[in-house]
Amino acid sequence: MADLDVKVFRFDPDTDDKPRYDTYQVTYREGMTILDVLFYILENLDGSLAFRYACREAICGNCAMYVNGLQRLACKTQVKDLKTTELFIEPLPSLPVIKDLVVDLDSFFGKYVSIKPYLIPAESPPEKEYYQSQSDRHVLNEAVDCILCGACYSSCPAVWTDEDYLGPAALIKAFRFYADSRDGAQKERLDLVAHEHGLWRCHTVFNCVEVCPKGIDNTSAIQYLKKQAVGRALGMGVGKRAAT
């Protein structure tokens, strides 16, 4: 593979009037990820570039950015897979830029916290550990995998037009606890999401499903919660837990 032609979004709101794109020539080596490309730039070409990362192995969710037109994890995206030597690296769309590729995720995490992302058991905790059968755990498999990277949130047109919309990640976490066999706060959880800036704002556009680096089917979980909310409104009670 030839050398890479990398265009990177640069913006420091404190000093710049508007963003610009800097172009860097990066020497390709086998196995290079987008994060490696950014390290290359940082170490050899421009030490002022700001980006966020921690684990380098797709588990911390820090490095989500907009690479060649899609929200992706920089550390999980192989340059080779993009099938081009021209790279466009931008911060997550629709989020405020702090500097260069670093975006402000306050709204994202604020919404996450608002759905109470922790276990609320019905009774007092058992002496030892909570028992959860394998099949009960199986229901949560996908939702537990979410690393809160914000890729889905940034890709969602409902988020773009409604700044109060909880977004796919908060909703999948709401599902994650709602559907947990050990959780006892189903009614409260449904109240937290069944409103115009919650479940009903999802228009099943599926962008979140397309971009999630963990392959999570957010929409199925959201539709499941919608159905539960409708069932409750029709007086059928809070439905029993079921696999999506």
Added chain:
Amino acid sequence: MYKLQDPIGTRNRAYGVSGWKAFSSGPVRKAGMWAWILHRISGLAIILFLLLHIWEISSANRGGTNLFNQTMAGLKAPLYVVGEWLLFLAVVYHGINGVRLVLFDLNIGVKKQKTLFWVVLGLSAVLIAAGTSAFLSLLV
């Protein structure tokens, strides 16, 4: 409900509707987005028609039988036939994709959304092909 604590003014890159244009690459990967955009546009077109329709029918109120007959005669012009054909496209797509969306709300076929989108497009194409000949006969 979460409220933005500190809206960051000029730093805020909220997309709004302008975000739609960012979604131009890879039609297969973005099938759901296309389905939704088409649904919105066709929906807006149908609302626009509804307003025009009310205006046209209310000609009877405004000018009695004469004005109503005049308006109806005017609507036979080719421009309106083409407009009606566009409305037909919008109604066909919006209706069939509407069924797709209702299925999703029943939590049916959510994981098959792309296939269902192609089915919607296929059914729409068949209906549109069948209906278009009727419009052509109006034009000639």
